[in-house]
Structures are given as structure tokens and as C-alpha cells.
Amino acid sequence: MHYDIVIVGGGAGGLELASRLGRKLGGRRGKRRVLLIDRSSFHIWKPTLHEVAAGTLDVHQEGISYPILGRSNGFNFLLGELETFDPVAKRLTLKAITGEQGEVLAPERAISFTYGVLAIGSGSNLFGTPGAEQAHLLERTEDAEAFHARLLAAFTKASFSDDRILRVAIVGGGATGVELSAELIEAHRELMGSLGDEQRFRLDITVVEAAPRILGGLPQKIADKATLALERKGVAVKTGAKVLAVHADRLETSQGDIPADLIVWAAGIKAADGNTGYGLETNRGNQFVVNDRLETSASDVWALGDCAAAPWKDGKTIPARAQAAHQQASYLEKALLARLAQRRVEAPFVYRDFGSLVSLGDNKGVGALMGGLGGPNFFIEGLLAKWAYMSLHLDHHRAILGVGRTVTLALARLLQQRVSGRLKLH
């Protein structure tokens, strides 16, 4: 199997790139020039995983099948997990796919390419904390679904327990931990609305952060507002508390033990260990080192999104954010089209930080917008911040579905929510 362009990873960055290139290059059905590979058969935008975990977003409504996206966007899709990648021979292999009984559904496959793009994202960084692997993660859709199933079971258990309290501990006070706690409060509130007094239970959430404040990467003002909003909702925010070990029923921290029925690890990200075995230069976080044109250490191989360490300002690399992956996808569309035409894109990639937004549930958000939208930073909160937050998701849908379908989808989801409610309890 040979393709002009092979993109591995159909997430926030890779899927947008495949869609953009597929629409431009197209090709006869069965003879397309762009191949997208992903280990999952359907796409969920990763920044919504905390909503899937809390049950405020239904994965079966939100997920879109890659083959369908490929058909409408002019790329081919291949299901599989990357096993080997040879940037010199321009060849990769995908692991065999096995069924539930271990039977082989698809054998190992080899694909050669003229131009290769790696967009395989990142996972969690457990920082070698003992027992951390037993905590819930939010790396993949399956993780979010598994947490949701445990949450529903924990809701039932708490309803009939002696103390009628459900304790959730979230490790990491970054955007993921903050947003997850807000979504859980919302899910709990919706559920309580349908239970009699004899079944109601209290939800105690503790967010544990080793740094002196939550939302370390964001301005102090946003962190202060978010802390206040969470505390008003009853969330305990413990800062300066380092997690020393994770046990089945508690977190052991530098400030004492925190009992917990459910523990979520949302602290730090790291790219896959396997990235170091693909013959490309990587950094300590296993990211592929790329230059300001997103080119890896091998010719005709690019990397984007969370798996790439791209130079930014003050010696830092571009942050692992959906907005960075989104901008890199549109840059690489031009770079790859130019390369196909035997030209080189002259301008390097420049990341434009439009600010950061954090969703706090209840149709509220908090954040700061900057650059391009009026010069200096300006602080926003409430419904305006929530709308700005949602516009990132709409932007992603627009890139993969086009304007018409994005509007139809948004309306369909709104109507669906009116019928079946916002919370998924099954």
C-alpha cells in the first residue's frame, strides 16, 4: 500500500489536516492520495473528554466515524495502531487487530509513503508516583467511558450507603482537573433533581495541586476566579499538596491523606514512550523535536500537535493545546501542498496564542483573550467566556465538516438535549 501523504493520528490536529488536504487533493474513489490512520474507528475531540467522563456529553452522539469523514473529505482511512515507523525507508507498519477472543481480525499491515505526518497526541504523566496507574485517566475515549461507568455505579452505591457521601479526588489543578470537577458538580445536581430525599447523597470533590495555585499556566486572575467559583460549588481546592502515593481508597499527600471512592489523575502530560523508537529526534517528554517549519529530524516527515516539540518564545516550546494543533494543521496543509508541487513554504510556522478559557459548568466560563482580538489581553467571564470556549469546538467541527453540517449538527444536538436531557445516566 502506498500513499502520497500518510497522517498517523486523527485527533484535533491530524484529522483537520487530513480533511483539508483530502478536500484539496481528492482523487478518484479508491485512488485517493491522502491516508489517515488512527487506532480508534471514530473521532471525539479530546477537549470534551471530561464531559464524556461526567456524562454531560454522550459519546455515541458526539463521535463521528472516520470512514464517513474520509468519504466526505476525500481521504482514505485505515484503522490500526502504529507499530514501527522507518523515516528513511518511508515505511510504517500497523499492529494486527485482534477480536475479543484474541482472534486476528486484520493482520499486521505495511504502508509506504512519500510524505509522512505524525499527529499521535500525548498521554498522562504519572511522574513515577506509586499506585498512580490505578487512578482513572483521561487519555482516550475509552478512559472517559470507563470513568463514566464507574461514576454511575458510585452514584448508586452512594445513594444507599450509610453516610450517603461520594468522595472524588482529582489529582491536578490544571484546566482538565478544574473543568472535570465543574462538570461532575453539574452531573450530580441534575441527578439529585430526580431523586427522593431518601436517596440523595452529597458529592465531595477535592482537587489536589502540588503548585501554590491551580491553573499554573494561566494568569493569576483566572486562577483566582476559578478557585472562588469552585469553592462556591463546594469543591475543596488543596494547593501545595504533593501526591506521594495513590491507594485504592485514598490519596496520600504531603498534607495528609484524602479519602476517595473515585480518583482521577489529571496532572501533567507525556508523549508515548514508543516515540523514541521511530528513528527521529525526541526530547525528554518523548515529543518529536521539530523545527519552525514543523519538520522532524528526518526529511519529508513532519509532526504536529501534542506529540511535537516546536520552538516558541523565550526558549519554550509551543504548548500542548487544541488551538496549537488547529493552527499547525492549517500551516501544514500549505506546506504539504507546496512540497507536492516541488516548492517550499517560505514562511515558518508562527503560533498565535489567542488566550485560554476554562469552562466552569452552569453555562459559565472564565478566561483571557489576547492578540488579534484587540491587541492587549482582556479578561472575560460568564456566558461570554463559555461561548468563546464553545467556539473552539465549533471551529474544529467547521474544519472537518464544513459550515453547513456544523450548523446542522449543533442544532440537532440542541434538540436532542431538549428531549433526553443533558446528562447521560445509562
Ligand SMILES: Cc1cc2nc3c(=O)[nH]c(=O)nc-3n(C[C@H](O)[C@H](O)[C@H](O)COP(=O)(O)OP(=O)(O)OC[C@H]3O[C@@H](n4cnc5c(N)ncnc54)[C@H](O)[C@@H]3O)c2cc1C
Ligand atoms: C480533558 C481535556 C480537556 C482539554 N481542554 C482543552 C481546551 O479547553 N483547550 C485546548 O486548547 N486544549 C485542551 N486540551 C488539550 C487538547 O485536547 C490537546 O492539546 C489536543 O487534542 C492535541 O491534539 P493532537 O492532534 O496533537 O492529539 P489528539 O487530539 O490527542 O489526537 C491524537 C490521535 O492520535 C491517535 N493515536 C495515538 N497514538 C496512536 C498510535 N500509536 N497509532 C495510531 N493512532 C494513534 C489517537 O487515537 C488520537 O485520535 C484538553 C485535553 C484534555 C484531556
